Structure formats: C-alpha cells, structure tokens
Amino acid sequence: MDFPIDAWYDAIFLRHSQRKYSGKVPNDEVTRRIEEVCAEFRPFSGARAVLVKEPANDVFKGAVGPYVLRVTEAPYYIAFVANMNAPNIQAITGYLGEGVILEATSLGLNTCWVGGFFRRNAVLKQIDLHDDERVLAITPVGYSKQKLDRVGGSSKRYRRKSLDRLIVSGELDDNKWIETALEAVRIAPSAANRQPWRFQISNDSVTVLANSRREGLGVSRKLDCGIAMLHLELGALTAGSKGSWEFLQYPGVARYKVS
Ligand SMILES: Cc1cc2nc3c(=O)[nH]c(=O)nc-3n(C[C@H](O)[C@H](O)[C@H](O)COP(=O)(O)O)c2cc1C
Known part of the structure; x- marks a missing residue:
C-alpha cells in the first residue's frame, strides 16, 4: 500500500x-x-x-x-x-x-x-x-x-526536546528536507514521552539511533524509533526527498538515504 x-x-x-x-x-x-x-x-x-x-x-x-x-x-x-x-x-x-x-x-x-x-x-x-x-x-x-x-481541537502544547539536543553529528546547514523530516519526528509520540531517538545527519541521509538499549516501561526504545522513522520519511517525502531505509545494529536503528 x-x-x-x-x-x-x-x-x-x-x-x-x-x-x-x-x-x-x-x-x-x-x-x-x-x-x-x-x-x-x-x-x-x-x-x-x-x-x-x-x-x-x-x-x-x-x-x-x-x-x-x-x-x-x-x-x-x-x-x-x-x-x-x-x-x-x-x-x-x-x-x-x-x-x-x-x-x-x-x-x-x-x-x-x-x-x-x-x-x-x-x-x-x-x-x-x-x-x-x-x-x-x-x-x-x-x-x-x-x-x-477532539483531534485537531487540542490546545495541548507539545513537550519535546529541541533539535539541537537530538542531532548528535552533522549540521543542518539549511538543508530543507532534513529540517522538515526532523521537525516531523520531533513531535512523534514515545513511551512516557522519553523521545529516545538521536540523529546523525549528512547531505543525503539521516541515521536514527536509540539513546539506550534498555527496555524501560516494558517498551523497547526501538519501537519508539520505528514511530520516528515513519514521521521522518513523511517529512522527507513532503519536502520532495524520496529515499529508502537500511536497518542497522545498535546503537543504530536505521538509515534513510535519499535516492
Ligand atoms: C510505544 C508507546 C507506548 C506508550 N504507552 C503508554 C501507556 O502504557 N499508557 C499511556 O497512557 N500512554 C502511553 N503512551 C503515550 C505517551 O505517553 C505519549 O505518546 C507521550 O506522552 C506524548 O504525548 P502525545 O502522544 O499526546 O503527543 C505510549 C506511547 C508510545 C509511543
């Protein structure tokens, strides 16, 4: 689909x-x-x-x-x-x-x-x-x-980490697709709002990392990171950057590379 x-x-x-x-x-x-x-x-x-x-x-x-x-x-x-x-x-x-x-x-x-x-x-x-x-x-x-x-009627503010706390290597450098992608990830849901995702960025890729291997709350941080992957991809596609995923070993989760 x-x-x-x-x-x-x-x-x-x-x-x-x-x-x-x-x-x-x-x-x-x-x-x-x-x-x-x-x-x-x-x-x-x-x-x-x-x-x-x-x-x-x-x-x-x-x-x-x-x-x-x-x-x-x-x-x-x-x-x-x-x-x-x-x-x-x-x-x-x-x-x-x-x-x-x-x-x-x-x-x-x-x-x-x-x-x-x-x-x-x-x-x-x-x-x-x-x-x-x-x-x-x-x-x-x-x-x-x-x-x-109801959906869309919420006045709740997002309590989320700023991008500079999430990016562990690389620079945004006005890279529009990465900015759009990471803004879409930033507000993704995670267990207890722990936001375990971290990012390494380059010109044509974003690597999603999990900030710990632990399964706190009975929920794997990689599950949260999978949610983040979809948000990231939707942001990238919205900005016109189509790519594909490669899964990685811990602490990496997956890398999105534009084609
Ligand atoms: C994998 C996962 C597990 C969650 N588990 C629970 C839960 O057991 N009980 C609950 O009330 N909320 C749960 N949440 C909801 C989070 O607390 C919520 O997404 C987070 O606080 C951000 O708030 P928001 O979804 O309103 O943006 C879970 C969220 C995720 C992504």
Whole structure:
C-alpha cells in the first residue's frame, strides 16, 4: 500500500494521545477504512495490525504504570502484533503502528499508543496469535469524551526536546528536507514521552539511533524509533526527498538515504 503522504503528514500535527473516550462507535465507512489499512499496510514483513471491534474496557483495567489516566470507554482497539523471530521487529512494529494511527487520525478518530500497561491476557481472548507472535502495543480507537479535545481541537502544547539536543553529528546547514523530516519526528509520540531517538545527519541521509538499549516501561526504545522513522520519511517525502531505509545494529536503528 502506498502512503497517502499529505493526509498522514498533516495527521502528524493533529495527533495527540487521548485516554477518555465517549463510547461512540465509528460508522461503517470509517470502520471499513481502518480495517483496510490494518490489512494492507505491511511496509516490512513481521508485524501486523488487528482491529478489535469490541470495547477495550477489560484490556485497560488495572495498572496504569507511571501514567495518570487509564483509558476508558473506547469502542474499538487495535493490537500491534509482532513476529518475535523477525529481524528489526521492534522498529518495524512502531513504523507500521504509527501508519495505522495516522490514518485513524486523518479519519477524525482519537488514539493512544499503549505499550507496557495493558492486560495481554484480555487481548488474547479477542485475537488469535501464532506461536512466535506477541502483542507489543495496542491503541484505543474512538472519539474523545470532551468535544474540545477532539483531534485537531487540542490546545495541548507539545513537550519535546529541541533539535539541537537530538542531532548528535552533522549540521543542518539549511538543508530543507532534513529540517522538515526532523521537525516531523520531533513531535512523534514515545513511551512516557522519553523521545529516545538521536540523529546523525549528512547531505543525503539521516541515521536514527536509540539513546539506550534498555527496555524501560516494558517498551523497547526501538519501537519508539520505528514511530520516528515513519514521521521522518513523511517529512522527507513532503519536502520532495524520496529515499529508502537500511536497518542497522545498535546503537543504530536505521538509515534513510535519499535516492
Ligand atoms: C510505544 C508507546 C507506548 C506508550 N504507552 C503508554 C501507556 O502504557 N499508557 C499511556 O497512557 N500512554 C502511553 N503512551 C503515550 C505517551 O505517553 C505519549 O505518546 C507521550 O506522552 C506524548 O504525548 P502525545 O502522544 O499526546 O503527543 C505510549 C506511547 C508510545 C509511543
């Protein structure tokens, strides 16, 4: 499936995590589109997204970890399923999941990545997994409870690191595509907003690095970096720079090189 570049790039700036839902069920057309994206967006092999058209109340019951709010009243949720034997699976799952989330956002739906703090057993009652698969994260899908906090209506400010703290080598040098790409990454979501991505830049490439190997919060930093990869690519494509990804060994995650 080709990206709807403009719609997903715009969605980057509309998305924010929503935890309180109204219970309203998306109509058939919206539901079909989400199902379509879950089935068709498979940019790398090893990960898949499954829409569960049942309330997620049991799944979100209990522990919230460091998060203040628990997710409530979501009519649907999506599970991001990973084949744990596939190479680079954490980054691949982040990239795939964020594509589905940006599509949901562009349809006017709210979402929230939930990595460590959900009940896996409750999910396993609602979806089938193969032996080597694991649910790495889920997202509720629905409409915000508060009208003013719907997609695009948020007055929340992004709390994010500045670019100069994220770039570990190379200079921006007025390089428009890299600037657009990194601004799109800067506001990407990450577990507990830890923003573990770092960048090495050159004229024709950006290398994404993870700032630690640790799996804090039960969520790999490489999963966050996979989310960042999709934002980076959407920014690059929006600025007219088409390229491709090469996966790397730690501390590298992947390099985007323009063709
Ligand atoms: C991989 C991942 C896991 C997350 N896990 C949780 C979670 O378990 N519970 C939660 O409430 N929020 C979770 N979040 C949401 C982050 O806290 C949120 O994205 C971050 O604070 C930035 O806020 P924003 O999404 O509104 O821009 C997660 C986000 C990511 C990317």
